[in-house]
Amino acid sequence: MKRKKINKKLNYQPTKLQKHELENPFDVMDYFFHDFPIHETRDNLWELYKGWVYNSSQYANEKITKDMLCFYTQFSEFLDACYVFTSKKAK
Numbered sequence: 257m258k259r260k261k262i263n264k265k266l267n268y269q270p271t272k273l274q275k276h277e278l279e280n281p282f283d284v285m286d287y288f289f290h291d292f293p294i295h296e297t298r299d300n301l302w303e304l305y306k307g308w309v310y311n312s313s314q315y316a317n318e319k320i321t322k323d324m325l326c327f328y329t330q331f332s333e334f335l336d337a338c339y340v341f342t343s344k345k346a347k
Contacts, residue, residue, distance in 0.1 A: 286342045294339045301332060 305328045
């Protein structure tokens with residue numbers, strides 16, 4: 257995907273990714289899993305979700321709660337997929 261299209265998808269928001277990371281995002285994913293092994297990543301994600309539920313339970317409506325649970329579930333699957341991708345590509 258061309259850089260212009262990527263920037264459009266990022267909604268022209270500043271990204272913390274540097275030029276070489278935009279060109280090779282594998283390095284970012286690989287580095288992430290070196291710092292945060294998959295089991296720790298899952299635990300951290302769960303702790304973030306629990307904290308959100310605890311702190312927003314009296315303010316969040318049913319739709320927001322449902323959306324956040326869906327986000328948690330899909331993000332967890334995304335992390336697993338990134339881990340599998342980086343593990344296969346590193347070989």
